Amino acid sequence: MASRQARKSIPKDGVSLWAPVNARVRDRERKRDAVILVAARAFRERGYHNTSLDDIASELNVTKPTVYHYVANKEQLLFECFRAGLHQIMEAFEQIRNANEDARTRLGAVVTRYAEAITSDFGWCMVQAENQDLSPAMSRKVKALKSEIDQGIRQLLKEGIADGSIRDCDAKMAAFAIAGALNWIAHWYRSDEPLAAAQIAERYLQLFELGLRPR
Amino acid sequence: MASRQARKSIPKDGVSLWAPVNARVRDRERKRDAVILVAARAFRERGYHNTSLDDIASELNVTKPTVYHYVANKEQLLFECFRAGLHQIMEAFEQIRNANEDARTRLGAVVTRYAEAITSDFGWCMVQAENQDLSPAMSRKVKALKSEIDQGIRQLLKEGIADGSIRDCDAKMAAFAIAGALNWIAHWYRSDEPLAAAQIAERYLQLFELGLRPR
DNA sequence: TATACTCTATACTCGTGAGTATATTTAGGG
DNA sequence: CCCTAAATATACTCACGAGTATAGAGTATA
Numbered sequence: 001m002a003s004r005q006a007r008k009s010i011p012k013d014g015v016s017l018w019a020p021v022n023a024r025v026r027d028r029e030r031k032r033d034a035v036i037l038v039a040a041r042a043f044r045e046r047g048y049h050n051t052s053l054d055d056i057a058s059e060l061n062v063t064k065p066t067v068y069h070y071v072a073n074k075e076q077l078l079f080e081c082f083r084a085g086l087h088q089i090m091e092a093f094e095q096i097r098n099a100n101e102d103a104r105t106r107l108g109a110v111v112t113r114y115a116e117a118i119t120s121d122f123g124w125c126m127v128q129a130e131n132q133d134l135s136p137a138m139s140r141k142v143k144a145l146k147s148e149i150d151q152g153i154r155q156l157l158k159e160g161i162a163d164g165s166i167r168d169c170d171a172k173m174a175a176f177a178i179a180g181a182l183n184w185i186a187h188w189y190r191s192d193e194p195l196a197a198a199q200i201a202e203r204y205l206q207l208f209e210l211g212l213r214p215r
Numbered sequence: 216m217a218s219r220q221a222r223k224s225i226p227k228d229g230v231s232l233w234a235p236v237n238a239r240v241r242d243r244e245r246k247r248d249a250v251i252l253v254a255a256r257a258f259r260e261r262g263y264h265n266t267s268l269d270d271i272a273s274e275l276n277v278t279k280p281t282v283y284h285y286v287a288n289k290e291q292l293l294f295e296c297f298r299a300g301l302h303q304i305m306e307a308f309e310q311i312r313n314a315n316e317d318a319r320t321r322l323g324a325v326v327t328r329y330a331e332a333i334t335s336d337f338g339w340c341m342v343q344a345e346n347q348d349l350s351p352a353m354s355r356k357v358k359a360l361k362s363e364i365d366q367g368i369r370q371l372l373k374e375g376i377a378d379g380s381i382r383d384c385d386a387k388m389a390a391f392a393i394a395g396a397l398n399w400i401a402h403w404y405r406s407d408e409p410l411a412a413a414q415i416a417e418r419y420l421q422l423f424e425l426g427l428r429p430r
Numbered sequence: 431t432a433t434a435c436t437c438t439a440t441a442c443t444c445g446t447g448a449g450t451a452t453a454t455t456t457a458g459g460g
Numbered sequence: 461c462c463c464t465a466a467a468t469a470t471a472c473t474c475a476c477g478a479g480t481a482t483a484g485a486g487t488a489t490a
Contacts, residue, residue, distance in 0.1 A: 028466090047347030049264035052447055065450080066468055074448070104427060130402075132262030160427065167429045173410075173418035174427070176403060177396040184395025187345075195388075203388035211426025212319060212375065212389070214382040243436090267477055280480080281438055289478070 032070040040081040044124035048133055078129055079138055085126030086145055088117035093152050103160030108205050115201035118185045127186040150175055247285040255296040259339035263348055293344055294353055300341030301360055303332035308367050318375030323420050330416035333400045342401040365390055
């Protein structure tokens, strides 16, 4: 996706000639990110279908064609918001990939980062970028990415069952339950919520790990 | 909400004169229910904003004004779908109200019936009747009703902590996690799902009750 | 049988919002 | 200093869909 123009002339002194171009590219990317961020907030507050591109443009103090200069259409805008949120969760998996702790502990780390992503500006889009809002092509993409997350959790559960840190259980259903509980945070979380994401994750983990039945 | 017309003349022979009127009322109610059911299915499949009232009408083999003869507007139609789903969950609470089992067991019963409601045709609407789709007035109603459910679960948790059947925990967050996991079923459940609602509930309960950590 | 009410259809209105054609400004590169 | 491309705006088009005005058909009741 990175721009590939301006490759014609050879830089005479290393980077200096590239700098302005890079600055421009960076500038464009920063603006594009701003569009996506504002859109994400608007979608979260008013919903996808109740937010017009005129709304988003005016919140950015620009007009609609400017928005279209950065994204192809409304659908792609939602997709970018979705991807931004998803990215944070993917990172969580990256970070625990080569930690040498038991799987239950690693799952705990993922859950915490997951909660943080869900409570971010992009959380709502991540959860709500539902199939019905997207074209079949986009829908497939979204589904595939969501499935990766699901498989990641499921995998951790299986590893935990194997290494003895997790009780034997239906990994598929457990993954659905955990992801569901986390995703649902996007429905009730407001910025004035007294509990921070990490604290919410802590309580959730206590439930998931220890269960309701007294030990 | 029950019709109150036809109260002017005194029935001469008990019910017989009332019968046709009642039949008519029943007929109307049956048709109204059909409208709501078809709408619920359509909303679940394609989403609220991607379903036009023309779509719903044509699935019912009628035209739009007919739909408007049974519901005031699209928003109310969604609300009725929401209410139908919610009703099933309310019933679950009714049924366990005076069972004399410990609170954890009663919670289990609610969870099972909750799962059944969520996998029903109305499940999607119940979960997705989000604020952004409704007028402020409707939104308040929906929120109030949803809150009742939440409070019901929270109450069961507190009772369980009191009667010793549930480990001491943050009842509010636990209720959110449980409700979230259950609500999320509406996002992934399809009619070709191999597991029945009761089976899903069983796996969920195993996770919630026993926890992931081996006992 | 006349009347009134329920139910349904045809054929509209009207607002909104996605997306675009086209012009204008701004800034780099030669 | 001109030329080209990026960035932004004005001012549209166009489709879709919610909701309605109006009329007609069916049916029960007086």
